[in-house]
Amino acid sequence: xxxxxxxxxxxxxxxxxxxxxTFGGKGYWTHIGSIEQNIVDELIGKSIDGGINFIDTANxxxxxxxxxxxxxxxRNLKLKRNDLxxxxxxxxxxxxxxxxxxxxxxxxxxxxxxxxxxxxxDYIDLYQIHGFDELTPxxxxxxxxxxxxxxxxxxYIGCSNLAAWHIMKAASYSHYNRxxxxxxxxxxxxxxxxxxxxxxxxxxxxQNMGLMVWSPLAxxxxxxxxxxxxxxxAGSRRINxxxxxxxxxxxxxxxxxxxxxxxxxxxxxxxxxxxWLLHQPVVTSVIIxxxxxxxxxxxxxxxxVTFTPDExxxxxxxxxxxxxxxxxxFERIGADRKK
Numbered sequence: 001x002x003x004x005x006x007x008x009x010x011x012x013x014x015x016x017x018x019x020x021x022t023f024g025g026k027g028y029w030t031h032i033g034s035i036e037q038n039i040v041d042e043l044i045g046k047s048i049d050g051g052i053n054f055i056d057t058a059n060x061x062x063x064x065x066x067x068x069x070x071x072x073x074x075r076n077l078k079l080k081r082n083d084l085x086x087x088x089x090x091x092x093x094x095x096x097x098x099x100x101x102x103x104x105x106x107x108x109x110x111x112x113x114x115x116x117x118x119x120x121x122d123y124i125d126l127y128q129i130h131g132f133d134e135l136t137p138x139x140x141x142x143x144x145x146x147x148x149x150x151x152x153x154x155x156y157i158g159c160s161n162l163a164a165w166h167i168m169k170a171a172s173y174s175h176y177n178r179x180x181x182x183x184x185x186x187x188x189x190x191x192x193x194x195x196x197x198x199x200x201x202x203x204x205x206x207q208n209m210g211l212m213v214w215s216p217l218a219x220x221x222x223x224x225x226x227x228x229x230x231x232x233x234a235g236s237r238r239i240n241x242x243x244x245x246x247x248x249x250x251x252x253x254x255x256x257x258x259x260x261x262x263x264x265x266x267x268x269x270x271x272x273x274x275x276w277l278l279h280q281p282v283v284t285s286v287i288i289x290x291x292x293x294x295x296x297x298x299x300x301x302x303x304x305v306t307f308t309p310d311e312x313x314x315x316x317x318x319x320x321x322x323x324x325x326x327x328x329x330f331e332r333i334g335a336d337r338k339k
Contacts, residue, residue: 001051024062060092091130275305
């Protein structure tokens with residue numbers, strides 16, 4: 001397991017991060033997973049044994065139950081708090097009232113205390129906004145988050161599922177007003193969905209921000225259970241919850257290349273898909289979720305996979321984005337000024 005600096009900080013996080021969306025299974029989230037406390041304890045224990053020090057959750061996962069189970073597992077396993085980097089998120093609907101969701105100062109200040117209580121922690125290492133809230137001025141959101149950092153309840157702040165212009169607007173406000181700055185973005189990125197590379201990856205590089213990848217197996221599409229000829233088993237995630245959206249025909253083209261490569265290397269398609277992300281310089285940590293210890297162990301082995309330059313080139317060619325404006329114009333007129 002490698003440890004990478006999270007953005008422009010001195011905080012080191014494991015290259016794999018344990019995601020907790022499968023914990024609990026309450027309400028809408030039963031589509032993702034519904035594992036009980038004993039399995040949660042097992043998964044967190046095996047993750048720590050495998051070198052993971054980074055755990056990501058959110059207040060909305062199973063309506064708060066995921067945070068509760070994560071906190072309970074930390075206590076059950078007697079883990080040292082200072083050895084862990086705990087991340088959670090705020091933005092989603094936590095009650096039916098008019099202020100039960102969003103990124104207002106009121107909602108953020110209420111929800112951070114609720115998350116701390118569920119997690120049974122004194123502070124959160126990385127507190128992330130879970131998306132954009134067009135009703136709340138971005139300045140109000142950042143001011144509230146800055147207050148949490150100054151109070152000690154939160155060590156760092158991050159964002160998730162934002163557009164490039166959101167990120168730059170936030171970075172500018174933080175810089176010129178001496179507020180806490182988003183140090184990382186949590187976003188969808190996979191070999192079967194490289195849209196992030198158009199606008200957001202250049203921003204992350206320019207601002208020296210970390211990238212945490214969610215759904216690295218494209219919602220199970222790259223799990224090895226799917227190809228052109230093979231239908232998913234009953235109960236599979238893509239049958240019950242067909243998300244994230246994407247070009248499945250292109251994904252099958254990619255799987256056509258991954259399957260023989262996996263066979264040759266004696267690894268799984270899932271391991272290759274995760275390993276491809278770990279070989280992308282912009283990626284800080286890849287979030288892996290699991291419903292069983294066996295699935296987790298398979299994912300952990302992705303850190304051992306290596307590629308030859310020819311293999312990486314082959315995967316890049318089958319998965320690369322079609323050039324769109326203004327990118328093709330940048331390539332046409334910028335060739336003489338490349339770094």
